[in-house]
Amino acid sequence: MVSGVDRENQAMQRAAQLRQELALHNARYYVMDDPLISDAEYDALFAELVKLEQEFPLLATPDSPTQRVGGAPLSAFGSVRHAVPMLSLNNAFDDEDIQAFDKRVRDGLETESPVEYACELKLDGLAVSLRYEGGKFARAATRGDGQTGEDITANIRTIRSIPLTLAGPVPEVLEVRGEVLLFRKDFERLNDAQREAGEKVFINPRNAAAGSLRQLDPRITARRPLRFFAYGWGEIRGSLPGKEARADAPPFDTHMGMLDWLQELGMPVNRERQLVSDAAGLLAFYRRVEGLRAALPYDIDGVVYKVNALEAQRALGFVSRAPRFAVAHKFPAEEATTELLGIEVQVGRTGAITPVARLKPVFVGGVTVTNATLHNEDEIERKDVRIGDTVVVRRAGDVIPEVVTPVLDKRPADARKFVMPSQCPVCGSAIERPEDEIIARCTGGLFCAAQRKQALWHAAQRRALDIEGLGEKLIDQLVERGRVHTLADLYTLNEEELAGMDRMGEKSARNLVESIAATRTPPLGRFLFALGIRHVGESTARDLARHFGNLDAVMNAAEAELLAVPDVGPVVAASIFRFFAEPHNREVVADLLRNGVTPGTETVVDRTAGPIAGKIFVLTGTLPTLAREDAAELIRAAGGKVTGSVSKKTHYVVAGADAGSKLAKAQELGIAVLDEDGLKALLQS
Numbered sequence: 277m278v279s280g281v282d283r284e285n286q287a288m289q290r291a292a293q294l295r296q297e298l299a300l301h302n303a304r305y306y307v308m309d310d311p312l313i314s315d316a317e318y319d320a321l322f323a324e325l326v327k328l329e330q331e332f333p334l335l336a337t338p339d340s341p342t343q344r345v346g347g348a349p350l351s352a353f354g355s356v357r358h359a360v361p362m363l364s365l366n367n368a369f370d371d372e373d374i375q376a377f378d379k380r381v382r383d384g385l386e387t388e389s390p391v392e393y394a395c396e397l398k399l400d401g402l403a404v405s406l407r408y409e410g411g412k413f414a415r416a417a418t419r420g421d422g423q424t425g426e427d428i429t430a431n432i433r434t435i436r437s438i439p440l441t442l443a444g445p446v447p448e449v450l451e452v453r454g455e456v457l458l459f460r461k462d463f464e465r466l467n468d469a470q471r472e473a474g475e476k477v478f479i480n481p482r483n484a485a486a487g488s489l490r491q492l493d494p495r496i497t498a499r500r501p502l503r504f505f506a507y508g509w510g511e512i513r514g515s516l517p518g519k520e521a522r523a524d525a526p527p528f529d530t531h532m533g534m535l536d537w538l539q540e541l542g543m544p545v546n547r548e549r550q551l552v553s554d555a556a557g558l559l560a561f562y563r564r565v566e567g568l569r570a571a572l573p574y575d576i577d578g579v580v581y582k583v584n585a586l587e588a589q590r591a592l593g594f595v596s597r598a599p600r601f602a603v604a605h606k607f608p609a610e611e612a613t614t615e616l617l618g619i620e621v622q623v624g625r626t627g628a629i630t631p632v633a634r635l636k637p638v639f640v641g642g643v644t645v646t647n648a649t650l651h652n653e654d655e656i657e658r659k660d661v662r663i664g665d666t667v668v669v670r671r672a673g674d675v676i677p678e679v680v681t682p683v684l685d686k687r688p689a690d691a692r693k694f695v696m697p698s699q700c701p702v703c704g705s706a707i708e709r710p711e712d713e714i715i716a717r718c719t720g721g722l723f724c725a726a727q728r729k730q731a732l733w734h735a736a737q738r739r740a741l742d743i744e745g746l747g748e749k750l751i752d753q754l755v756e757r758g759r760v761h762t763l764a765d766l767y768t769l770n771e772e773e774l775a776g777m778d779r780m781g782e783k784s785a786r787n788l789v790e791s792i793a794a795t796r797t798p799p800l801g802r803f804l805f806a807l808g809i810r811h812v813g814e815s816t817a818r819d820l821a822r823h824f825g826n827l828d829a830v831m832n833a834a835e836a837e838l839l840a841v842p843d844v845g846p847v848v849a850a851s852i853f854r855f856f857a858e859p860h861n862r863e864v865v866a867d868l869l870r871n872g873v874t875p876g877t878e879t880v881v882d883r884t885a886g887p888i889a890g891k892i893f894v895l896t897g898t899l900p901t902l903a904r905e906d907a908a909e910l911i912r913a914a915g916g917k918v919t920g921s922v923s924k925k926t927h928y929v930v931a932g933a934d935a936g937s938k939l940a941k942a943q944e945l946g947i948a949v950l951d952e953d954g955l956k957a958l959l960q961s
């Protein structure tokens with residue numbers, strides 16, 4: 277059994293250790309703007325110390341971090357003594373904490389009736405105090421240790437949304453307090469620039485805002501798009517002209533009234549603020565903002581509730597580091613640090629290879645996360661993430677968790693760089709990354725299980741093989757049951773097994789077998805399109821068919837030959853060539869042929885000769901016998917081009933009934949206008 281004395285000794289040791297750790301983290305966070313651990317981890321250490329000090333009150337020394345605010349001001353800045361201290365806020369994490377807060381407030385005010393609260397966002401930036409004298413901006417300071425802050429007047433002047441002159445009559449001295457922050461987009465841009473310049477990146481927008489504001493050179497601050505929102509005030513001296521207020525007190529009697537007034541004076545005040553009348557109202561506000569959080573352009577780490585009546589605030593007063601009349605209701609942290617155990621790659625439905633971080637399980641954004649996306653190879657390189665690193669993981673709202681950045685100070689000596697594998701982990705085909713692209717892909721195409729569903733769906737669609745009755749749900753089943761591996765397997769399905777699938781009757785099974793059979797002789801262009809070759813859309817597939825005439829010729833074409841096809845550039849040619857160079861894809865085509873699929877052939881037209889070759893057509897209005905798409909086909913088949921709008925480059929406009937502005941434009945530009953007969957004559961000439 278452990279004696280009471282032993283326990284107290286243990287507690288004392290642990291408390292000393294916690295204080296030392298917290299002091300280190302305070303310095304990293306408040307002074308260097310470069311924390312080593314996440315806020316959630318810091319909060320856990322802090323809470324542990326609070327608990328020990330509550331159990332053993334003798335441990336609560338006045339220099340304990342639990343009794344103090346922030347960190348010491350940097351001596352490089354001039355110091356500013358706060359006439360009214362800048363405090364922190366007590367934290368609440370769950371509904372019970374809020375009920376307890378409301379009860380403490382009502383007990384403190386000796387009232388049974390509901391208390392009115394002003395609710396605000398808890399902006400995740402850093403607190404500053406702006407001093408106006410005679411309505412003019414005079415000085416600005418950081419919170420520092422709460423009593424003394426750093427003089428950041430020159431830096432604050434660079435923030436455009438902060439007025440240098442207040443709009444309206446104000447007391448002689450008015451200190452406005454609020455949060456300086458960086459929008460997420462601006463943060464990302466800033467980090468990109470930091471990386472490019474080989475400078476250290478910031479862990480999150482809060483630290484970036486703090487680092488930007490606490491610059492010894494205000495020209496650097498000026499280049500950072502910092503923002504400001506006011507949520508309070510400090511010293512007030514002199515009364516407000518025309519308003520019967522007590523001197524040295526705010527010229528309003530509620531918190532919300534004061535905020536509205538600050539806004540009228542030209543101070544930015546966050547619009548997401550609301551009055552509620554009891555604990556239930558507080559919780560409803562919390563829920564509402566929770567839903568809003570992901571859509572806000574800046575980070576918040578919770579909401580703040582303040583007793584609205586200033587008289588009641590005064591009655592409740594302060595504890596050492598925070599007011600009794602306010603509380604911060606924290607959201608689950610969106611960021612946490614953990615260890616990056618490994619990087620694996622995932623294959624998407626289009627063959628895109630995504631590197632995924634395998635993480636030591638970590639609780640973030642309200643769930644335990646073990647995987648996070650790393651997007652692509654460049655991103656890993658850019659962020660310099662290595663296996664073995666301690667990394668910051670972010671999970672905001674329902675967004676897929678992502679690795680934000682490594683914590684460089686914690687990099688172990690044996691951290692390894694990621695190397696993109698050369699083979700697809702699903703099908704073993706080559707992984708390739710075209711030079712001008714960010715995304716690496718599996719070249720397995722139809723053969724790759726990861727891409728199968730997408731590939732089948734693509735092949736079945738109207739514009740490809742047009743397999744009626746083969747829907748997405750059925751494709752999922754066929755692939756998941758291992759019955760269909762490639763497009764070729766579709767042609768081996770029989771009625772009986774199809775009838776056995778979910779939501780399939782005998783009749784629909786029979787119909788499907790028939791409709792599959794009906795697609796056994798596709799035109800070559802549609803067949804090529806159905807193969808799902810990257811960059812080969814419907815019209816490129818048609819051009820290929822026309823240029824090469826038969827399947828073999830397309831499959832065996834060299835890259836240079838492919839480049840001879842109209843509108844096929846280097847990217848497309850390379851993609852076609854790669855597709856048919858992959859043995860798995862050739863196998864699938866061979867299987868298709870073996871299973872009775874015979875794509876058609878086409879007469880190869882020399883589209884460089886003939887009267888239409890290279891000519892540009894625009895079709896408008898309704899032709900008497902030809903559908904517009906058929907007319908376009910005829911033109912393309914003869915080597916012409918069809919575009920959508922009339923310009924100086926247009927050679928012919930083919931106009932039918934009800935032709936509108938295109939015809940007018942053609943006449944205006946003096947372009948030859950043909951009717952259907954005219955077109956046919958031209959084609960036959």
Ligand SMILES: NC(=O)c1ccc[n+]([C@@H]2O[C@H](COP(=O)([O-])OP(=O)(O)OC[C@H]3O[C@@H](n4cnc5c(N)ncnc54)[C@H](O)[C@@H]3O)[C@@H](O)[C@H]2O)c1
Pocket residue numbers: 301302304305306311312313314315316318319345346363364365367396397398399400401402403419454455507508580604
């Ligand atoms: N990761 C680390 O190493 C590390 C170290 C130290 C502190 N921290 C983080 O900082 C927190 C403590 O910092 P703190 O003392 O600044 O307290 P806090 O950030 O939890 O709360 C007080 C602050 O909230 C801000 N605030 C935002 N919106 C507000 C509003 N509407 N009304 C009033 N204030 C508002 C103000 O800047 C105020 O100073 C910890 O909980 C931890 O999350 C992290």
Ligand SMILES: [Zn+2]
Pocket residue numbers: 623700701702703704705718719720721724725726
């Ligand atoms: Zn693959």
